[in-house]
Amino acid sequence: MGIFRFFRISFSLWGYAGWLLLVRLRLLRHAESPAQRLVRVIERLGTTFIKLGQGIGLRRDLLPDEYVDALEGLQDRVAPFPGEIAVREVTAALGAPPTELFADFEKEPMASASIAQVHRAHLKDGTEVVVKVRRPDIKRQVAQDIWLLRTAVRGVLLLLPFLRRYRPLDILAEAHEVLQQEMDFCQEARSMQRFREAFKDWDTVNIPAVFEAFSTESVLVQECSHGRRVDDPTIGADGPRLAKNFVDAYLHQFFILGLFHGDPHPGNLFVMDDGRICFHDFGLVGFMDRETRRNLAAFMQAFVRQDADWLLDAYLDLGVLASDLDEVTYRAGLEKLLDDYARLPLKDWSFAVAFARIIRMGQGRDVRFPRNLLILMRTLFLMETTVRSLDPDFNLLDGLAGQAEPIAKAAMKERAETGKVRLGYEAGIALQDLPNSVGKWLRRVRKQGLEIRLQHHGLRDLERHLDRSSNRLALALVTLGLYIASALLMQVESTVYLWGMPLPAVIGFALALWFTLRLAASISRSGRL
Structure with missing residues (x-):
């Protein structure tokens, strides 16, 4: 097979x-x-x-x-699998058939996709839920x-x-990792719980409840939510309000929560009857640590203020661009980018497009893109598309950058308070240990004398590089010598000939060719001469 x-x-x-x-x-x-x-x-x-x-x-x-x-x-576009198989998968995952777990369970799926399909059901207490069932044998096939x-x-x-x-192999491994996470419904359930906790006090956002007792790696049971897709034309005049609420929700995810929904296309966003935006499908979630959040806020501020130097530094701090890039070339490209945006109306400015244009300046040579920043860029594109579908006149500069700075400052202030507490704790411990530590150091000086240790960085890599280069040079010289010796042996009379050439010359050329191939293979594996 x-x-x-x-x-x-x-x-x-x-x-x-x-x-x-x-x-x-x-x-x-x-x-x-x-x-x-x-x-x-x-x-x-x-x-x-x-x-x-x-x-x-x-x-x-x-x-x-x-x-x-x-x-x-x-x-x-994958055909659904039979309802009987879904029943079997639920039974195997939860330890009991759906007839015992739910008040009712519809065998006919309401939706089907490549990884799973969804069935309507009701819990024993009457709560309407959807049951997401992973396709059988999908992990082995993948x-x-x-x-x-x-x-x-x-x-x-x-x-x-x-x-x-x-x-390409790294990109394939990266995509495989994303796929494995999407197939793990336990991880999706944990993400939903974190988002629901983060937005529990919001009156503009809804995150469906997930029922942990009925959820496993291959089955996920969550609250059923009803509403219109966010791109439904009947939303009409309510679009500007929804656009603002949507941007506020993502600012909270980016700069406070540090966890963000990575797939905000219209199929995953519903507008409920009470006006709240409901997020669905948490299979793709991005994460940003505090340092990345701060650098993202710096990027937005530099972009708004049209500062090419600050923008370049923000990209370097994000870890997107290699530290040894040609800064003069990149700075010129950034100034051209900012000049292009200066000619556009503010409502047409796009952080996502600017993000993409900058990373393409090096044509893949100076770019090192962490996976979560890839998800962030995709999220920004989908987010801006959704916002403009809700309100074509929405000013993303005011909505994103205008609010990013105070939100980021509030988050950093909270971090600073935490840092002060830690500083006090560490200082107290250090003061307690100081007399004992100084006593031990003085005794070591008295017994062994004063030693000053110097630690170098990078010399070991240089040593390996020189060793590898010298080996290649030696092999190249031996190979050259074999070629010259074999050429001279061509002039010598011999009792044994092969292919019309003296046998010693043939052996010499064969060894030289073998060494040449080994040298070429070594250079090819290292990717550099």
Whole structure:
């Protein structure tokens, strides 16, 4: 079974590569764009590739907008599995059949996707819930597909080594990690509980309750919420209020909670009858520590104030750009970016687009994108799209940057208070230990004399580099010597000939060729000369 799947994957991917080559050479007319064709190929390959495509679509630093938009639009067009199988999965996960756990359980799913499908049900107390059931055997299928795809990618890299600069295996591992998290409903349940606790006192946001007693790694039971999609045209005049509430909710997530919903597309956002915005599907969640939150606030402030130097420093602090980049080139690019935005009306400014343009300046060479910042960038794009659908005139500068600074300052003030408490505690401990520590130090000085230790950093790496370089140089000299000696042996008479050449010369050329291949392989593995 695995070998047939491998051939199907390889045939599909190489078929797309061949089609793309013919299109680029203008030897083939095409009715669909390369991005649309890629999406069609991915959808035919099934669940694993659909979710991987959605994950790879986060990489705006590497992919053109056309491909990003197409991959983000990947649809989980997967037929539902029979209700009897859902009953079996619920029974295996919860230890009892749905008839014993729920007052009623609809076998016919209300929605179906690539990882799971959803069934309506009622608890014994009458509470209306939805039961999310993971597809049977999906974890084994994903693990097999990832292994096969990794094998295929390694084969491609052997034939096309220049693709290594894009780190396809790292991107694949990153997307696989995201997929594994989406398949773990326990993690989704924990995220929902954290969000519900964080917004419990808000009268503008609703997070459905999750029932922990009925939730496992493969089954999730949550409160059923009703409402209109956030892009419903009947929302009309209520759009500006909802846009403001939506932005306020995300500012709280970004700068206070440090945890944010990573997939705010209209299908995951409902407007309830009481006017609250209800968030759904917490399979993709991003996290930012305090330092990242502070640096994000700095980026927003630098962008608003049109300060190229501050903007570059904020990007370096976020860890997005390598510290050894060409700052002059980047600063010039940032000044051009800010000049472009200065010509636009304020309501058309976009943090998400600016974020993406900056990381594309280095064409993938100077960019090191942590996964949570990839999720953040995707979230910003979806968030801005949702806000503008609710209120086309919404000023994101006032809504985001205008409120980001005071919120971030409040969060930092809270951190400073915590820091003062810790400082007092650590200072007290240090004062208690000071006499004893000084006594031990004086005794060591009296017995052993005064020692000053110097600790170096980086010399060990330099030593390894010099050792590796000297080995390569020695091997290259030996190889050169073999080539010269073999050439001279060609002039010597011999009793044994092979392919019309003296045997000693053939042996010498063979050894020289072998050393040459070893040297080339070593350089290829290291990625540098």
